[in-house]
Amino acid sequence: METSDIGYWSVPLAMIGGAIRVSTPFIFVSLGETITERSGRVNIGLEGILVFGAMSAYAVAVMTDSPWLGLAAAFCAGVCFGLLHGWICKFPRVNDIAIGIALMLFGTGLAFFFGKAFIQPSAPHLPAISLGFWSDSPQIRSALDVNALFILGGALALFLSYAFRSTRIGLVLRIVGDSSDAARAMGIDPDRVRLIATGVGGGLAAIGGGYLSLYYPGSWSESISSGQGLMAVALVVFARWSPPGCFLAALLFGGAGALGPALQSIGVTQGYYLFYAAPYALTLAIMIATSSPGRTLAGAPGELSITR
């Protein structure tokens, strides 16, 4: 049998496959958060937007029979939530982190409210691209079944990296993030830039949610998110606000998340729940290792409240 042939090699293989599958929502949420944070604001509420995105993508996919329309709906809903966050934070003395917590509650609540009716019906899945066609081994084939969104996420990371560096919009975004005063002196309205950046960030986070409900695990339930939206916020700090860094960090997190199921598949069930905590512990360890008192992090936008 094929499984016995590759034996323990199935663990790293399952982890690679798992990393690709699990990391996609991290990629989209963290890229969205990177855009928002580069403009000088933190949106912790992406967790709530992700859950609402998962619900709206699934609901629209069920109703229209098209997963892509579902994703588009999720994007629009996410933009609305992002704009809400951006608009409220425009006012003085409003704390962006606290608003994020409220948005988490609000988005999750609305998603559960409207999602009740969609727990039963099944929606069409997003298509996967088979990159393992050259191999006879079913494990390799299943590990390399890559969803289109993963590739899209990678392309988006490269594009954003280019856009931040060499486009006018990217430059404006970075100026606003580094100093509101400098931006105002140049005639840029920081609040408007942040509003748009938070809106786009919310839209990307919702696409991450749509991936969860339309591909992996591929159904809508109230426990669909296990904190991906939150971990992605920490991941952005770890990636030093660099889009390709976010992509790689998301893969690392996905691999950590796939460790438990991969070990379970070869019969190691001891401490399953501890392996389940691996991505959270990894995030925390990385945050402890990379943060430091007394100096701001390299690459941190100057207006960001989270690193002050």
Added chain:
Amino acid sequence: MVEATSEMRATRNGSRFARAAIAGVARRAEPIVIASGALIAGLLLFSLFLLALGKSPAQFFELMWRGGFGSWFSAQNMLTRAAPLLLAGLCVALPARLGLIVIGGEGAIVLGGLAAAAIGTALEPAPAPIVIAAMALCAMLAGGVWIGAIGALRHYRAVNETISGLLMGYIAIALMNHLVEGPLRDPASLNKPSTTPLAEAVRIGAIPGTDVHWGLVVGVVACFIAWALIEKTTWGFSARIAGGNLRAAQIQGLPVGALITGFCALAGAFAGLGGMIEVAAVQGSANASLAAGYGYTGVLVAFLARQNPLAMIPIAMLLGGVAAAGGLIQRRMDLPDATTLVLQGTIFLVILFSETLYGRFDIFHPERWTKEQ
């Protein structure tokens, strides 16, 4: 001539005293008026949401009154649900006085409950008061270490406390699942893995004449202790200085690191105690029901009360009533159980938004009243 001036001075002194009194009232009225106004605005927004769905807001609030407050039965239900919210809210309110947004209360509740259940079954044959005291102590220790670590990481390693708190919440739940499914599992609990049930003698009972357990009294007392600590002690004063301006506190030579770690540890101890009460008064053993979201509702309680422990008591009762009425509303109006989540989220957003209104209304400004004409 001389008499006239002294008379004028006397009236001016008198009116100055009156003006100072009005100024004081105006200053105190500001948070109450703005917070109540925001609460009403939140309820109005939620009514619009219901109207858009073709449901009657009047029926909703009528059912909420009936299910949460209207009768002795529903009031007891409300008080029972308010009890854990008080302790969970303190876990947010205390660090908030130092300028920290800690939302890891859920983790401290879970670990506190787990520690209490473990020590409670381990000490089984000992006299009940000793076991209960040990359970409370262990729960407070577990919660205190957990949240204290978040504060220490914040101060000594500059790790953002909001994110680390949430992550540690997930780690705590995974740790509990591991222990409850494995080493601490009662073999008799088949469908719902739990620790061995506590003996009847060490369970926390009801306040005589009611169905409300003693946890409510513990919660209210804890709120008064926290209030006295913040408002009436040097530590609380130092903490408020550090929360207002960290640099100034450091220059004054205040032990900022110890204050942050200590306040966070105390906050975690309160939440851990909440977990112990949940185990000893409600569940009877530690299981997955401990992670029921009290930690997150506690965030709402603390923010609605503007981090004032005494104001948290009526707010916790209000939210306890909303939770108590949830079932009735769900059945009568055919609304999903997430309706209360939507209501909470709406109120939360509006309350945070109302922060921007402070200082905008001239009528609350003390100087408007003390200014000489």
